[in-house]
Amino acid sequence: MTDIRKQLQAAFEIEHREHLQAIRAALDNADRSTIDMADVFRRAHSLKGAARAVDLPAVEEVAHRLEALFARVLDGQQSLDDATTAEAMANLDTIEDLVAEALSPPGAPATGTAAQERKPPTPPVAPASPPAPSQAESGPARTAKTEAAAPAESGSGTYLRVASEQMEQLSGSMYQLLAELQAGESLNEALRRIEIDVRGLRRSWDTLQGQILSSTAGRGKADGLRPSVNTAVPRLRDFDQDLKALFRRLSALARNRTQSAWSIDQAARRLRDDVERVSLIAAETVFGGFGHMVREIAREEGRDVHVRTIGLDLQVDRQVLQALKDPVMHLLRNALSHGVEPAAERSAKGKPERGEIVLELASRGGRLVVSVRDDGRGPDLARIERVAVERGLLAPRAEGAMAPMMDQLLSLVFVPGFSTAGEVDRLSGRGIGLSVVAEAARRLHGSVLMRPRFPWGTEILLNVPFTAARQSLLLVEAEDRMYGLPSHAVARLLRLPAAALESVEGRPTVRIEIGGEDVVVPVIAIAALTGSPHAQIPIEAGNVKAVLVRHGARHCALAVNAFHDVRAMLVSDVDAVGLGDMVSGTVLLEDEMPALVLSPDLLIEHWVKNESHLAAGGLGLAPAATDQRGATTILVVDDSITTRTLEKSILEAQGYRVLLSVDGIDALNVLRSGEAMVDLVIADVEMPRMDGFGLLQAVKTDPRIASTPVILMTSRADPEDVRRGLDLGASAYITKQKFDQRELLATIGQLL
CATH class of the missing domain: 3.30.565.10 (Histidine kinase-like ATPase, C-terminal domain)
Structure with a gap:
């Protein structure tokens, strides 16, 4: 059995126990009227799919019967009476026996006789984990384990079995440490400001000291008070020396603090990288x-x-x-x-x-x-x-x-x-x-x-x-509250002149260039989407600060009072009532005040739902993003920037939409990504990494894009090259020596 097969079965053994335990707890301990049948049904559904993934058809069949039973209860076709509960429990027992039989070591005594009577189990397979664990490693069977697998005979290292809950706690503690260190950065700034203040105080004292000594010496001569002057001067000098010593100690403390903070930051980063490496596994x-x-x-x-x-x-x-x-x-x-x-x-x-x-x-x-x-x-x-x-x-x-x-x-x-x-x-x-x-x-x-x-x-x-807890956030302020927006959804930060705002059916909008298109984007006060529906768009010095966010093809500009910074922060789940679905979590700031993490996708969906008549009009959508196909799209592939620019200008003048790629690999990524709907490809033959022939062959052997016409353009007019291109499936072959834009446009017209 392969290592990946063992890992899949080990994961299934853990997962199926969790589902069985949760379903039994729901049926046993909860009042029948308060059972969350939707959750129970989803667990049965997930159990069926997981059994399918590890090729346990007998378990899948019983899980399907269990799912159908819960579906009838969920739909009101069957009541959850004692007989139904007993039937469900019997199916749970059967699943447990079947899994025990399937995952038992070869030659081990059968434990699922009841399951054998109901449904023959699949043939026994190798164990999901190494046999005979030490007593110190043993624990509840339901505890998730992470295991670094390696051939036993390699002798290249020692491996430790660790409960997954402990890894999660370690990861959480590490992120909390990073958050605390990040919050401690304000101390460095405070110390730097104190050092600057003391430096200014010392300069003021130097000036004041000279004035005091001059004034004191003058009065001493005039009044005959020379002894008092002799007493004051040493005290002033002592004070001056003490102030200089204090400044030196403060400067040394600031330097040491800066160096220490840098060293701690580097150590914390190494710790984060090490913990993340342990937490990461192959998909x-x-x-x-x-x-x-x-x-x-x-x-x-x-x-x-x-x-x-x-x-x-x-x-x-x-x-x-x-x-x-x-x-x-x-x-x-x-x-x-x-x-x-x-x-x-x-x-x-x-x-x-x-x-x-x-x-x-x-x-x-x-x-x-x-x-x-x-x-x-x-x-x-x-x-x-x-x-x-x-x-x-x-x-x-x-x-x-x-x-x-x-x-x-x-x-x-x-x-x-x-x-x-x-x-x-x-x-x-x-x-x-x-x-x-x-x-x-x-x-x-x-x-x-x-x-x-x-x-x-x-x-x-x-x-x-990539990680469940930490994410990169843009921190913004609106109506004296701090919010975090996941940076992956932020297209750009905007500073819009208030005079540039336009009105569409009484709603503020702005024209923004997106993907080469002039798009009308709604401008919405972020506070209006998060609990203050009548909040006004904040304007400061004649400008509006806004965050352009995107979800799919839709864009919205969220107006805020101030931008702060972008940080990787530990995001906690939200359990508070009344915050709404658009709040996906919270983060703690330096002053121990929480900032709400918002979901840009749900913010946009909320706007679409409440302004459906404007959304249906295409507001926030670039023309190419609508459900109607726009201009014909042509992909030009050439490593020469001059040639690409020339062909682009010729084609755009005829109303075509033009995409550019620098070589065959770049073009293949564009074609396969599905991000753009390419109607035709014009490719040079001689290019680095992948030439035109290689690109043509890759296109014609990929069933998803094989129907896309390809025109080869090259300076190579050798008949063998022409024949090779046509044999590979080129729709046309045009030589650059005889290049005529009318011929190119006519060829494109015939193919499209």
């Missing part, structure tokens, strides 16, 4: 079994699906990965049930009969981005609108009225209970999955976004911090 440890799970489900559903996983070697905080496990599982199931069509339907649409589902993890801007995408049907916006109207989430639209914006409709799929499935099956239909995804993203101080892929398919993006 494959948690997500490694998902590809197999989706393939198995697809086979059972009679669908031919190719599953790709990318970036599972990325190192991520274990807490973050565990929090994302169920959400990602739900997304993969949704991609299969809602996205990928049967082979016959795909063929009728001109698609390859074999569908594709991709799970990709990447690091962008210091954040973890999880993408689950498919090449299936894509979001059914009309169906989403109908379901939203039926559920009262949208008002019925009058005939001929403008349809809601795409981003507004797609945000509704994350509402609890929302589902467009025609019927409930093992994969979908209960409206639980996507709300679980949104809740997990909120708890991790992240965001989730659904968007269509072109020419077909759907992508859901989860954007969360």
Whole structure:
């Protein structure tokens, strides 16, 4: 058995015990009328998916029966009486026995005879952890363990088993230490100010001392008081020496404090890096079994699906990965049930009969981005609108009225209970999955976004911090309160002349260039979104300070009183009542006062919901971000800046939207990312890293972008090069020696 297989089973052994314990506690200890059946159902649903991920079909089948039982109770079709509770308990016992059998060491005596009578278990597999642990290491079976695995015969080091709770406490203490050290920076500043004050005092004293001595000596001669002068002068000199000594000690103290603070800061940074290295694990440890799970489900559903996983070697905080496990599982199931069509339907649409589902993890801007995408049907916006109207989430639209914006409709799929499935099956239909995804993203101080892929398919993006506790925040002040905004969502800081504000239906807006487009963006007082609905936009010296935030394609400018600084801070969960969903956590500042951490995504969604008529008009959206395809997009790939500029000017003059790449690898990243919908590629042949032929071959072998036309432009007019390009699938081959912009534009016109 591979190490990753052992790690997956070890994680499942821990997870299944947690779910069983929680469900039993709910059924045993709570009053029947106060049981949170939604939580109990979600646990059964998660247990089923986890069993699928580690290939335990017998456990999955029992968990499915348990999930169906709780679903009937949740829907009011069955009461939670003694008989139902007994049935649920029996299923829980069966699951426990089946897992014990499956994860027991080879040759160990069977412990799950009752489970064998109900459902034959899967064949025994190797243990999830090394046998015969020492007495000092033993503990409750439900305690999570992190284990550095290495071949026993290597003898390269000693490994220690540590309870995950202890690692979490260590990580929390480390972040608290960093927060305290950061708060202590104010002491350095205070000490520096005292040193400056004492230096100024010394200069004043030097001036005053000369004046006193001159005045005293003059009066002594005039009044014949020479003895008193002789007494005063030594005392003044003593005072002067004491003041100089005090200044020297203070300066030395300030230098030592600065050096000490620097050394402590460096040690704390090393400690943070060491703790984070211990806390980080490869994403494959948690997500490694998902590809197999989706393939198995697809086979059972009679669908031919190719599953790709990318970036599972990325190192991520274990807490973050565990929090994302169920959400990602739900997304993969949704991609299969809602996205990928049967082979016959795909063929009728001109698609390859074999569908594709991709799970990709990447690091962008210091954040973890999880993408689950498919090449299936894509979001059914009309169906989403109908379901939203039926559920009262949208008002019925009058005939001929403008349809809601795409981003507004797609945000509704994350509402609890929302589902467009025609019927409930093992994969979908209960409206639980996507709300679980949104809740997990909120708890991790992240965001989730659904968007269509072109020419077909759907992508859901989860954007969360790499670590569960610490994140980078922009601190701002509004109406005498401090707020923190996650810096990943901040596009830029603005200082807007009040005279530049425009009015759209009585609401203040401003024109801002975003992505080369002139976009009308709403300007909203941040206090108006956080409890003071009638708060005015603060204006100081004729200017408005605002933070331009983004969520998906939508932008808003949040007006504040003052900007402070950007810090990496320890974010605590919020348990207080009345703060609203837009507050995702709190941080403590130097004066022990809390600052509220706001979710930019929920702030924008709140504005969209309350100003739906303005949102539907496209306010805050660049033209290319709407659901209507704008100008045709052409990707120009050339390592020569002169050639790129020339071709860009020619194409833009004809109304085309132009993107630029410097070589084949850069272009391939643009094409595969899905960030832009590219209609045609014009590529040079001779380029560093990846030439035009390599780019063409990569495009034509990738089914997602193979249909994109590619024009090769090069100074190489050799017939063999022309033939090679055309054999690889080039739509046209134009030589630069005979370059004629009319020929280029005519070729583009024929291809498009």
